[in-house]
Amino acid sequence: MPTLMILDDHPLVRQGIRGIVSTDERMSIVGEASGTQEALAILDRTRPDLVLVDLNLGGVNGLDFIQQAGALEIDCKYLILTSSATTDELRRAQSLGVGGICLKEALPEDLLYAVDVVSRGRKYYDPVFMDDLMDQTPATTEPAFSELTPKELEVLAALARGFSNKDIARTLYITEFTVKKHVSQILSKLGLADRTQAALYAVSRGLVSFELSPV
Numbered sequence: 001m002p003t004l005m006i007l008d009d010h011p012l013v014r015q016g017i018r019g020i021v022s023t024d025e026r027m028s029i030v031g032e033a034s035g036t037q038e039a040l041a042i043l044d045r046t047r048p049d050l051v052l053v054d055l056n057l058g059g060v061n062g063l064d065f066i067q068q069a070g071a072l073e074i075d076c077k078y079l080i081l082t083s084s085a086t087t088d089e090l091r092r093a094q095s096l097g098v099g100g101i102c103l104k105e106a107l108p109e110d111l112l113y114a115v116d117v118v119s120r121g122r123k124y125y126d127p128v129f130m131d132d133l134m135d136q137t138p139a140t141t142e143p144a145f146s147e148l149t150p151k152e153l154e155v156l157a158a159l160a161r162g163f164s165n166k167d168i169a170r171t172l173y174i175t176e177f178t179v180k181k182h183v184s185q186i187l188s189k190l191g192l193a194d195r196t197q198a199a200l201y202a203v204s205r206g207l208v209s210f211e212l213s214p215v
Contacts, residue, residue, distance in 0.1 A: 001027070001028050002026065005033070005043060005046065007039045007052065007057070008052075008057075008081070017052060018032070020111055023112070031046050035060075036068065050078070051069075051077075051079070055089065062080060063089065077118050079099055079101070079118045080102070082103070082104060100118045100125055102114040102126050103126045122162035123196060151174075151182060152182050152185060156198060157207040159183070160203050160207050165179045183198070
């Protein structure tokens with residue numbers, strides 16, 4: 001059962017988040033905090049699997065908390081909750097390994113989905129941030145995309161679905177070493193920096209509907 005902590009400086013917001021998350025019996029909330037120092041203490045004591053972090057903590061950026069929390073070396077994932085985020089904040093969130101960003105205005109089922117996805121080690125970014133995230137991706141020409149082999153297209157489609165190397169290897173009946181080679185080739189051919197950019201690129205190209213087939 002995944003354990004969660006909530007960090008938000010507004011009591012009513014925390015109450016609302018707690019109410020939504022509590023509807024999923026698979027989740028267990030182990031702590032709540034209104035400030036970063038309190039949150040760090042709870043984090044160190046309870047060591048949750050996932051922390052829901054408000055981006056704007058009354059003048060303190062939630063990303064600063066995530067950076068400070070990294071020093072505790074706790075195996076924990078982070079989901080940012082916000083009404084807006086700048087391109088610089090999105091870029092910093094990615095560099096800190098944040099699992100996802102969800103709008104505070106999201107429907108309850110969207111928040112539950114984001115929590116589930118991130119708690120399982122995959123990435124979730126609200127569609128409203130997709131354009132800004134894609135702006136960080138180097139321009140890709142059609143010829144570069146056409147250079148991808150059928151198997152590389154399958155791997156790229158799997159990345160868009162948030163599959164790990166192990167998942168891809170099992171689905172395509174290839175070794176994890178081969179998957180790593182394919183991912184490296186994909187990034188090189190498309191001029192992308194990492195798996196996240198590759199996944200965003202695949203979504204923009206509609207590859208989420210690409211059918212995976214075994215070799």
